[in-house]
Amino acid sequence: MSASDKVRQFARAEWGQMAYDVRDRLWARGLRAIPLTLWSCVGILCLQLVQHAQGPSDWVDRLGGIYCTLPWWKALLRTPLSLFIPDPTLPIWGLVIQVVVVFGIAETTLGARRTLAIALYTTLAGTTFARYSYWVGPDGFLGLPVAELIGRDTGPSAAVVALGVYVACRYHAWWTAAAVAMSMVIEVLALANLAGYEHLTAIIAVLLLFAVETWWARRRRRTDSSGDGPSGAGGDDHADLVR
DSSP states (O other): OOHHHHHHHHHHHHHHHHHHHHHHHHHHHHHOOOHHHHHHHHHHHHHHHHHTTTHHHHHHHHHOOOTTOOHHHHHHHHHHHHTTOOOTTHHHHHHHIIEEEEEEEHHHHHHHHHHHHHHHHHHHHHHHHHHHHHHTTTTTOOOHHHHHHSSOOOOHHHHHHHHHHHHHHHHTOHHHHHHHHHHHHHHHHSSOOOOHHHHHHHHHHHHHHHHHHHHHHHHHHHHTTTTTOOOOHHHHHHHOOOE
16 A cells, blocks of 8 residues: 555545535535634634724723633623634734634534534633633742733634544544644643643643543443433434544
């Protein structure tokens, strides 16, 4: 077997089923299959324009700016909008491409509601780490310098990383999931900053979620096969979770 054949075989085993599912969904519904992805991109572009304007930029920060010194209730209220506020110092088009690819794949395979729920969940996980690091101080375990923590903490990067790992795990694309996780570890080892730690926190959070869902689906399947539960419910859950 030639090297190209091995590469094709690996790609088919790793991403084949996911690619088929994404293609079929897009073929059947077109852009209607990814409304969350499209509106997310529109929101990111609009918020980028607004936060660079002289007058309204303060409103972006007031409505969606997350800081580790904010009260929890205020941070929770701001989280949905903060997910789509880009870092004004980073190139916007690279971020939009990431959202189109990762959110698009997630939305066509998981659905819009689950995609958004996981994005918010992992974003909150990253916010929680920032608060922990600020609380323990620079000398504590995984503590970062205060200068790293007091800036605005917004954007979809942690959600993008976590969704990529979650979808890879659902399709048993273990090499892909491991590669994404390892790249985040290398990022932290090379440059220990808040963004890198939040990405790792988001990955850990989504792996815990996947592990719990997998355990629950298998438990339901065992219960149903023993005749103690509703017929067929566990099998459907398992098929939906682990392909």
